[in-house]
Amino acid sequence: MSAVLATPANAPDEPWRSVASWLAQGASIVAVVLLWQWLAATHAKFWLVSFENVPTPIAAFDAGRDLLESGKFGRHLAYSLWRVGAGFAAAAVAGTALGLAIGRFASARRVLLPPLELLRPIPAVAWIPLAILMFPSAELSMVFITFLGALFPVLLNTIHGVEGVDRRLIAAARSLGTGRWQMFTQVILPAAAPSIATGLAIGMGTCWFCLVSAEMISGQFGIGYYTWESYTLQSYGGIIVGMLVIGLLGLGCSALIRFAARLAMPWAAGVAR
């Protein structure tokens, strides 16, 4: 239920098989890069798709080197990390709190869930014009967009987790003298924690999805902004660099959350994988 990026299900039982499997996977990636190089270098043209303006992997590599040498990479990175971090933190707090209330209390569900369900299908990108009007600075609008990206995965997984708490555990806790507030902190929250962690890991991924759209309104910094700027400045290699960096950061941050969740919940085998 928690797989964002599924790993191959068949676990290799012998070492040489594992090595062969890794080799095959590596070869597949190399083949794709070679294909890309060939398509881009020959300016291949198909019916609808044209590779005329697509930079080659080598051009992308050069653009990456230029970015590093320009000394701006750190700043782009810092801005993006701050925006994702702030939006994600706000979404984690709001999504978990709302999810706990909605999952536990029928009254909260009736009042809170309908408007949230109406807002949920609206993609974060569609919020950009309104976000600009709503917030005093572009910076806050961008944080708001990443916040929206993470909010719903966190919220829905929290609700799911709270609803899935074994009612026998709740009954047992009541028989052991657990009060209303203690029920939340001692039983509901830890019981729903694996599901919440899954929501956080998915939400972290969607935060990064929304970053490029959010940073289209940025003035000067951010990985998403850099990607967009590369397009407008016709430095096409930079587009690829930006795409790859965002993909890797999204993957890395999600993996970090899964790792932290496993450390925090050693009892939950296979949590948030």
Add this chain to the structure above:
Amino acid sequence: MSAPLAPGRIAIDHVHMEVGNGAGRFEALHDVSVKIDPGEFVCLLGPSGCGKSTLLGALAGHLAPARGTVRVDGDVVDGPHPDRGLVFQQHTLFPWQRVIDNVAFGLKMKGVARAQRHAQAHELLASVGLAGFESRYPSQLSGGMQQRVEIARVLINRPRVLLMDEPFGALDALTRARMQQLLLEVWGRIRTTVVFVTHDIDEALFLADRVLVMSARPGRIIEDRTLDFARPRDAELVTTPEFTALKRHCLQLLHRGEADSPLPRMSPLGAPLATS
């Protein structure tokens, strides 16, 4: 367990109970009245679905009678309380807590300091034969060990009444026999009132001071028999002629009280259980 427990006196007075929702609602218990003395070990024996778990749920305070009252030491039961400890068939240990914290949970709810509650939990774990397993998680224990932790977790609250819903029903025969012996040992030391639900005649006769046999739905008590087998009891008892005769008698009672078709097992929380 240093301080003596005060065993509870149970008075069940003309209790009718209904279970289920809407059209599926039915009468699970019909006009049940029982008095149980402090420190008595009572087994509720009956076929699956006869409402014995429902009666236990009413004693625990998880289910409310449609009519009649359930009292412990004169106070009407109107909700769960740590004075009335409930042990389920499938353990309800918190998977996120280590064994020691599971056992100490009730004391934590009372605001007892960590060192103090751990000390008590240690002592109790040792008394159920689980010294050395304090830092395991419940999932790392066998079924029998999990039930021992579950019992220890309930006993730490020094309940006046210990309510057990087929606590050994999911264990293999050998483990079940060991657990029965262990339960009698523990009960020998802390004379709390025990109400033990089972459909296993051997188990009921081996454990109890008194067996209440129930009929199928709607559940009624069709026999109330005091057992005078000497204590401490051991496995030999089960093979004595007196035991066998009584067992035959109970078997006849159960057959007579049985429903035409097997009923789903109920839970002390109301609805029939989907599994087992």
